[in-house]
Amino acid sequence: MSELFQLRCEQCGRHFGNGPLVLCEDCFAPLEVAFDLPAVRAAVSRDQIERRNPDLWRYAEFLPVAEGFRSDLPVGFTPLLRAPRLGARIGSQDLWLKDDAACFPTLSFKDRVVAVALAQARAFGFEVVGCASTGNLANAVAAQAARLGLEAWVFIPSDLEAAKVLGTAVYGARVIRVDGNYDQVNRLCVEIADLHPWGFVNVNLRPYYAEGSKTVGFEIAEQLGWRLPDNVVVPMAGGAQISKIAKAFSELVATGLVEAKPVRVFGAQALGCSPISSAVSGGKTEIIPQLPDTICRSLAIGNPADGYRAMEVIRSSGGWAESATDPEIVAGIRVLAEEEGIFGETAGGVTVSVAGQLIRDGRIQPGETTVLCITGNGLKTTDALVSELPEIPVVAPRLEAFEEQLSGVGARR
Ligand SMILES: *Cc1c(COP(=O)(O)O)cnc(C)c1O
Numbered sequence: 001m002s003e004l005f006q007l008r009c010e011q012c013g014r015h016f017g018n019g020p021l022v023l024c025e026d027c028f029a030p031l032e033v034a035f036d037l038p039a040v041r042a043a044v045s046r047d048q049i050e051r052r053n054p055d056l057w058r059y060a061e062f063l064p065v066a067e068g069f070r071s072d073l074p075v076g077f078t079p080l081l082r083a084p085r086l087g088a089r090i091g092s093q094d095l096w097l098k099d100d101a102a103c104f105p106t107l108s109f110k111d112r113v114v115a116v117a118l119a120q121a122r123a124f125g126f127e128v129v130g131c132a133s134t135g136n137l138a139n140a141v142a143a144q145a146a147r148l149g150l151e152a153w154v155f156i157p158s159d160l161e162a163a164k165v166l167g168t169a170v171y172g173a174r175v176i177r178v179d180g181n182y183d184q185v186n187r188l189c190v191e192i193a194d195l196h197p198w199g200f201v202n203v204n205l206r207p208y209y210a211e212g213s214k215t216v217g218f219e220i221a222e223q224l225g226w227r228l229p230d231n232v233v234v235p236m237a238g239g240a241q242i243s244k245i246a247k248a249f250s251e252l253v254a255t256g257l258v259e260a261k262p263v264r265v266f267g268a269q270a271l272g273c274s275p276i277s278s279a280v281s282g283g284k285t286e287i288i289p290q291l292p293d294t295i296c297r298s299l300a301i302g303n304p305a306d307g308y309r310a311m312e313v314i315r316s317s318g319g320w321a322e323s324a325t326d327p328e329i330v331a332g333i334r335v336l337a338e339e340e341g342i343f344g345e346t347a348g349g350v351t352v353s354v355a356g357q358l359i360r361d362g363r364i365q366p367g368e369t370t371v372l373c374i375t376g377n378g379l380k381t382t383d384a385l386v387s388e389l390p391e392i393p394v395v396a397p398r399l400e401a402f403e404e405q406l407s408g409v410g411a412r413r
């Protein structure tokens with residue numbers, strides 16, 4: 001192949017070309033996609049990128065898709081928003097939100113990884129695709145498979161939020177609810193992928209899938225005016241996204257698209273499932289798997305596939321990782337919505353809450369440019385809020401009834 005990328009063993013560096021492969025035959029370490037960065041540098045400039053459509057395919061040279069690849073799915077290029085009111089609440093004067101709650105087509109950052117994985121699934125000739133999912137990935141695979149005319153098999157833990165199950169089944173995907181947690185679902189999918197000729201986006205296509213997360217980093221840099229932030233705060237499940245955002249920043253520097261600058265990378269997890277954050281904040285070198293118990297289902301991966309990579313990226317950047325309790329997650333969702341008008345899912349609550357802790361602890365300074373990754377939409381996780389918000393009164397359809405209500409609560413004049 002004449003492509004600018006191929007699979008390479010993370011440990012021994014052996015190259016494997018391109019295909020639905022995950023582990024090195026020699027040392028059993030994970031494979032990742034390696035790019036010929038000098039060739040990428042020669043192939044593309046800031047000006048060219050800026051003239052392209054506002055979606056993640058504008059970074060095609062940095063993605064594992066065949067030369068000349070065309071997609072009509074405008075995934076990604078979500079807003080990067082200043083967040084002055086949330087900043088004032090949590091103590092940052094230059095706070096930004098990367099708003100993947102608005103990502104096309106299924107309102108989470110998983111649309112990015114699926115877009116890239118399915119491009120390769122088609123290149124490899126798969127007609128059936130699938131995934132093991134904590135919810136958002138299920139939605140993204142089901143929707144994008146439908147648009148591409150592929151058959152989808154989606155495996156989820158049986159206790160997922162109703163909106164995430166419905167938002168998968170509606171696309172005609174075959175949904176299998178497994179009586180177990182995500183880690184058990186994932187192990188089952190590894191066995192199924194061995195038996196059936198299916199492309200599982202996060203199992204046998206995982207190296208390609210993971211590269212899709214880089215687009216969050218590319219967009220942040222471009223939207224800041226081709227400049228890197230001082231800090232990013234990223235929610236972690238398997239740990240792929242945080243690792244690949246860091247990879248994106250270093251590829252932008254290596255290709256001369258942005259000036260070199262240290263970026264501290266901070267990870268956020270729910271306390272009820274915090275294998276990566278616990279290892280980082282406890283100064284450990286081992287990641288100890290956990291049994292998840294948290295309202296944040298999207299991050300409930302007890303045995304994170306890219307946990308070591310995430311830990312390495314956090315530590316070497318000078319960052320840190322923390323976790324948030326369930327009540328703190330709910331408070332984070334509410335403050336984000338009330339101060340900035342963005343309804344994030346539970347993972348957003350985790351990120352906002354952890355960002356507040358990091359600022360209070362002095363790990364992030366108020367004047368620094370800090371970007372929080374809001375990775376999914378709150379309309380999918382309303383279960384977390386139903387018992388939290390005050391009951392909404394009903395009034396009679398008469399002016400006096402409303403005025404009486406108003407005198408009780410008051411209004412801004
Ligand atoms: C999957 C997911 C993450 C974490 O992604 P990893 O790459 O597995 O760490 C973060 N936020 C949301 C909303 C997710 O669905």
Ligand SMILES: [Zn+2]
Nearest residue numbers: 009012024027
């Ligand atoms: Zn190897």
